[in-house]
Amino acid sequence: MKTISMIAMCAAVLAAGAGHPAKAQDVTNKLLLHPTPDSWPSYHGDYSGQRHSRLTQITPANVHDLSLAWAFQTDQPAGIKSTPILVDGILYFTVPDNLWAVDARSGHMLWHYHYPPNKGDHIGQRGVAIYKDWLYFMGPDAHMISLNAKDGSVRWNVQIADVNKGYWTTEAPLIVGNHVIVGVGGDLDNLPTFVKAFDPETGTLQWKWDVVPPESGDKATGGTTWMPGTYDPELNLLYWGTGNPTPVLNGNARPGDNLYTCSIVALNPDTGKLVWGFQISPHDTHDWDAVETPVLVDGTFHGKPHKMLMQASRNGYFVVLDRATGKDLLTTTFGPVNWSLGVDKRGEPIPNPAKEPAPDGRIIAPDEGGLTNYRSPSFDPKTGLFLVDAHPSWSIYFSKPADGAYGWAGGDYGVWGKGVLEAIDYQTGKIRWKHELGPHGSGAGVLTTDSGLTFTGDAQGNMLVLRTSDGRTLWHAGLGSGMASSPITYMLDGHQYVLTGSGNVLFAWRLPEEAATHALPAKTGGR
Numbered sequence: 001m002k003t004i005s006m007i008a009m010c011a012a013v014l015a016a017g018a019g020h021p022a023k024a025q026d027v028t029n030k031l032l033l034h035p036t037p038d039s040w041p042s043y044h045g046d047y048s049g050q051r052h053s054r055l056t057q058i059t060p061a062n063v064h065d066l067s068l069a070w071a072f073q074t075d076q077p078a079g080i081k082s083t084p085i086l087v088d089g090i091l092y093f094t095v096p097d098n099l100w101a102v103d104a105r106s107g108h109m110l111w112h113y114h115y116p117p118n119k120g121d122h123i124g125q126r127g128v129a130i131y132k133d134w135l136y137f138m139g140p141d142a143h144m145i146s147l148n149a150k151d152g153s154v155r156w157n158v159q160i161a162d163v164n165k166g167y168w169t170t171e172a173p174l175i176v177g178n179h180v181i182v183g184v185g186g187d188l189d190n191l192p193t194f195v196k197a198f199d200p201e202t203g204t205l206q207w208k209w210d211v212v213p214p215e216s217g218d219k220a221t222g223g224t225t226w227m228p229g230t231y232d233p234e235l236n237l238l239y240w241g242t243g244n245p246t247p248v249l250n251g252n253a254r255p256g257d258n259l260y261t262c263s264i265v266a267l268n269p270d271t272g273k274l275v276w277g278f279q280i281s282p283h284d285t286h287d288w289d290a291v292e293t294p295v296l297v298d299g300t301f302h303g304k305p306h307k308m309l310m311q312a313s314r315n316g317y318f319v320v321l322d323r324a325t326g327k328d329l330l331t332t333t334f335g336p337v338n339w340s341l342g343v344d345k346r347g348e349p350i351p352n353p354a355k356e357p358a359p360d361g362r363i364i365a366p367d368e369g370g371l372t373n374y375r376s377p378s379f380d381p382k383t384g385l386f387l388v389d390a391h392p393s394w395s396i397y398f399s400k401p402a403d404g405a406y407g408w409a410g411g412d413y414g415v416w417g418k419g420v421l422e423a424i425d426y427q428t429g430k431i432r433w434k435h436e437l438g439p440h441g442s443g444a445g446v447l448t449t450d451s452g453l454t455f456t457g458d459a460q461g462n463m464l465v466l467r468t469s470d471g472r473t474l475w476h477a478g479l480g481s482g483m484a485s486s487p488i489t490y491m492l493d494g495h496q497y498v499l500t501g502s503g504n505v506l507f508a509w510r511l512p513e514e515a516a517t518h519a520l521p522a523k524t525g526g527r
Helices: 005-015 029-033 513-518
Strands: 067-073 085-087 090-095 098-103 109-114 129-131 134-139 143-148 154-159 174-176 179-183 194-198 205-210 230-232 237-241 263-267 274-279 295-301 304-312 317-322 328-333 340-343 349-351 362-364 378-380 385-390 393-398 411-425 431-439 447-449 453-457 462-467 473-478 488-492 495-502 505-510
Touching: 085 129, 129 174, 230 295, 304 385, 378 447, 385 453, 447 488, 453 495
Parallel strands: none
Antiparallel strands: 067 505, 085 090, 090 098, 098 109, 129 134, 134 143, 143 154, 174 179, 179 194, 194 205, 230 237, 237 263, 263 274, 295 304, 304 317, 317 328, 340 349, 362 393, 378 385, 385 411, 393 411, 411 431, 447 453, 453 462, 462 473, 488 495, 495 505
């Protein structure tokens, strides 16, 4: 396809301008539980984390007509890692220290909030949450700010953790009932980490869950909780992934499994009490956070009905769990993995002590970036495929006594890696098909739709639309730089839009008027 650079520049000029107030919002728990086709009211779109839409206007037959509707240039050096949320025709999205409200039809800026200068880690910002008329935004300095969704004015600012100790925040908060739930980053500083819930009206702390309880006597710290979880309203369980223990590569300083680092945990959202935990990387010594999206699926597994939780984890393992109990249904690898001795009777991998970092180096698969990372996967209910941006890779890990016993405490040197979109059959863990994404890897998340389309990006800075059943490329466009976020889709005024971020530009795509008119009516039973 022709490059879209000039079109994007023109659209960005049209999208710029003085801010205007947005319409008042009133996001209820009903909308969060059952999003409408004209909304994307939370980071994952809904509580399941499936990143699958029932919209069908854009199809394999007409996707070749997909065109640029508008583009919004942030004029910030940071790339877009956030997932925009959409309510009442208004998009809200972020980069570190910045939040915009943008008209979802035109890309016209309504208002822009700039967070005051701070010394937090500006590694990324993944979005906001909305409840009633209020937005919830995380500053890099581990503060949560509540803003008026209409004009961006600040209601309150509360400290989540102490930035002076090394904490930082990047994630989009999660709203569950009358709780705003957040986690923290800071895994290089040997800090205890946690998940906290706050009152959405006052910002008052409601509860705190510690990843490594102080009373446990475990010498590990860390376990950062830097990505939003998912939620089952029927079981009233909150699912969250936790990061690596610290010291990061020095396992000798923290013997044992280091519960509940590198784990998937189920919490009671009203009390913060742990219901169950599954540790996907016991005694991690390779920086393999397990914060990847815990995807919730209701269906059958080997012929029996189950409420399932699925995760493609950074350490190279794909798991299917019974999400009511945490019992393992399936644990298997989805790429090259050489650090384990297999799995135990609980389905948890068994680390191989011979693969821990050593002074003379150990070659390990996957590398420190993992076989996948924070970018969102998608689950397509029609095909039973779990689609994930994978990163087959190898690295050499060293322990370096000269680096001391704390912090990173070692080193790793990448050897080789590439990007591959994988379609995993959740019943067996077998990979149904692969689509090569290019050298080193892609940073894009995945979106699927009921019409049989998969939206993602590759390592060359292209947006891709694939056929979900077999991974065949149906359409692509060069964006100028790689995607580091996950696409979303919505319906407005009879048009299905798809949004993608690339570099510091947000792109909106739709069919031209004639093509949309002749397309089959989009399903409207849900997002």
